[in-house]
Amino acid sequence: xxGVTQTPKHLITATGQRVTxxxxxxxxxxxxxxxxxxxxxxxxxxxxxxxxxxxxxxxxLERFSAQQFPDLHSELNxxxxxxxxxALYFCASSAPGGHRSDTQYFGPGTRLTVL
Amino acid sequence: xQQVMQIPQYQHVQEGEDFTTxxxxxxxxxxxxxxxxxxxxxxxxxxxxxxxxxxxxxxxLTFQFGEAKKNSSLHITATQTTDVGTYFCAxxxxxxxxxxxxxxxxxx
Numbered sequence: 001x002x003g004v005t006q007t008p009k010h011l012i013t014a015t016g017q018r019v020t021x022x023x024x025x026x027x028x029x030x031x032x033x034x035x036x037x038x039x040x041x042x043x044x045x046x047x048x049x050x051x052x053x054x055x056x057x058x059x060x061l062e063r064f065s066a067q068q069f070p071d072l073h074s075e076l077n078x079x080x081x082x083x084x085x086x087a088l089y090f091c092a093s094s095a096p097g098g099h100r101s102d103t104q105y106f107g108p109g110t111r112l113t114v115l
Numbered sequence: 116x117q118q119v120m121q122i123p124q125y126q127h128v129q130e131g132e133d134f135t136t137x138x139x140x141x142x143x144x145x146x147x148x149x150x151x152x153x154x155x156x157x158x159x160x161x162x163x164x165x166x167x168x169x170x171x172x173x174x175x176l177t178f179q180f181g182e183a184k185k186n187s188s189l190h191i192t193a194t195q196t197t198d199v200g201t202y203f204c205a206x207x208x209x210x211x212x213x214x215x216x217x218x219x220x221x222x223x
Contacts, residue, residue, distance in 0.1 A: 002157070035213075042215035043158065043203065056210060090157060103148065104211065106157040 003027065004107035006091050012113045018079040021110045025072055025093030031055070032074040033104060034066055037088040049074055081114045088112075117142065119206040121214030129222050134191040136217035138204035146207045147180055147187045152216070153200040194221050 003026035013019055025032050034046040036059075045058035049068035060066075063081075068074040078085060088109045094102035120139045128134050138147065146165045150158040162171055164180035164187060171178045175198075177190045187206075191198055201216040 002159070043213045045211075045213070092158075102211075103160050103163060104158075104205075105160065106150075109157050 002105040002107065004091060004093050004105050006089075006107035006110050008110060009108065010111050010113075012115065013081060014115055015081055015083060017081050017114075018077065019081065019112065021076040021078070021089050021091075021112075023074045023076070023091030023093075023107055025074070025091075026105055028095070029093035029105070030072065030096045031094045031102070032068055032072070033092040033094070034060075034074070034076050035090040035092065037090060037109075038086075041087075043090070046076070078112070083114050086112055086114045117206075117208055117210065117212050119204060119212045119214040121204055121217055123217055124215065125218050125220075127220045127222065128194050130196060131193050134194050134198070134219055136189050136202050136204075136219075138187045138189075138206065138214050140185050140206045140212075142208060143184050144206040144208060145184075147184075148205040148207070148211070149178060149187075149189055150203045150205060150213075151200050152203065156200075158203060191219075194219070196221050196223050 005024045007022045030051045033048045035043045046060040047066050048056040052068050063079050066076045090109045091107045092104040094104050148163045149161040152158045167184050168182045169180040175192045179188045199221050201218045203216040204214045205211045
């Protein structure tokens with residue numbers, strides 16, 4: 001158990017819908033990262049937040065957005081969903097420092113299925 | 116942009132055989148990390164290498180960081196079925212860039 005929690009574990013929805021994925025980092029970690037992993041694909045970095053502020057952006061679509069709240073949990077919002085958005089979405093956190101090179105601890109992931 | 120290439124993409128071995136995955140960057144890395152993702156699981160941090168030419172061992176796993184800090188390898192001696200999973204390297208130049216991973220399957 002990495003100490004990072006993600007909810008829900010599974011999510012099934014329809015095209016055009018909007019969903020919110022939630023992540024709580026390890027106690028004391030200030031950075032949260034979001035990744036997308038499609039079937040048999042690597043980890044695509046989406047976005048990083050550090051202590052409530054956006055720190056780095058990767059291959060995140062304009063239909064996707066994220067935020068980190070004062071209690072440091074983070075939410076990833078996916079809207080106008082398409083079939084191709086079906087994937088595993090991982091959240092990771094790292095210790096204070098805020099650099100993406102810090103060791104990252106991954107949550108169990110949310111499996112999103114868009115029908 | 117920054118890229119970390121990892122080969123092979125897939126590797127099938129007989130239990131007891133050795134396995135190696137390679138990671139290459141076109142630019143010098145400040146450090147490299149290795150992660151393992153079991154089937155149906157999430158990536159789990161294995162190790163970080165920082166120094167040029169560094170070699171670290173964890174039981175049957177040997178990790179190397181190249182002299183130029185542009186490449187790395189993970190070698191598993193005498194694979195076991197518990198080694199099954201995808202191994203990712205992640206290179207750091209300030210930002211952590213993940214390779215696409217090597218998926219290892221082990222035939223008992």
